[in-house]
Amino acid sequence: MYDLRTREHALTLVAQGGSLNSVSKQTGISRSAIREWQGRIEPLPRMLGQAAPCPRCLPVPGLPADSAAYAYLLGLYLGDGCISPHRRGGGYYLRIACADAWPGLIGLCRNAITAVRPEDSVYVLQRQGCVAVTSYSRHWPCLFPQHGPGKKHTRRIALEPWQHHVVDEHPWELVRGLIHSDGCRNINWTTRLVRGERKRYEYPRYWFTNVSDDIRRLYTDTLDRLGVEWRDCTRHGRPYNVSVAKRASVALMDAHVGPKY
Structure with a gap:
């Protein structure tokens, strides 16, 4: 053993x-x-009896000790995370899928989980093309009450009042987590006719892609509060992507989010 x-x-x-x-x-x-x-x-x-107390399970429920790390982890969870019960009962696994192409993201994810639950171990399980950053605790459903049966886009996703408080305190960390999970920064291009000559122009753009209307709305509502301009891009007539392309807004995103690495 x-x-x-x-x-x-x-x-x-x-x-x-x-x-x-x-x-x-x-x-x-x-x-x-x-x-x-x-x-x-x-x-x-024996580890179950040694678990650190959950701030949400105290007689007077509180917030995670590291609220900034929690806001970032919340974004990762809403994008590429899941919670599943241990097959013998008594606890839950939090798993965040991170692509092998972004080793920095894997490290940030591990650090965020450790900051939120310092006493719980974090490890990675290799999958094809990605790793599942994983941690075991009895309290993941307490910390992420959005957990439920089925896929996230098939059920209502709404933040609890205490989560709204955390996001209000650390909105950029939530946006950063959402982009790092279901978003990207890339370079778009277009052409324009200038004095009879067609010239190519390149510009950076942030994309966020999620099929859940609730999660996209959480993202765009937070962008609105931060003064970031965005627009919906549809697929087959349905909202699917959220684009940030205005120069000032991209500059804000660059200052607080930046590309994955």
Whole structure:
């Protein structure tokens, strides 16, 4: 029986590019065990009694200690996150999908989870083309009450009053988390006829893509409060993308969000 820290260490070596064979030789753990952990890591039962108290479960509910990290993690969760119950009951897994192409994002995600739940371990599970940044706790549904059955775009997504308070305090962190999960910064181009000569012009643009009307509205309402101009772009006649392309608004986004890395 291996403890959770040992399992996390082995999976980290795999996520860094080690083969199952090389990690097995390095750690002395069988390849079959490491392969099984890539699908899930069972928390030790004794860990449940050692979990840090949840600020939402106190007699007088409070806010996460690091509200800025929570606002960023909320954006990541609404974009590419899910919460699932442990198959034996007693706790929940928070999983945030992060593309392998953005190692910086993986690190930011891990740091945010650690800041929100310092006593809970964070590890990565390698998937094809991405990793699932994962943490186990009894309290993820308390911290993310948007959790529920089915996909997010099939159910109502609304913030609780205490979450609105956090977002009001840290609106850019929410926007940053949403862009880092379901958005991007790219360079668009167009051509114009100038004195009979067609010239090409390039300009940066931020995109946010989410099929949930509620999540898109949360994003655009926050942009409105921050003075960022945006417009809807439809797909098959339905709102789907949110574009930020005006120069002043892009400059604001660059100052507070920036591209993924």
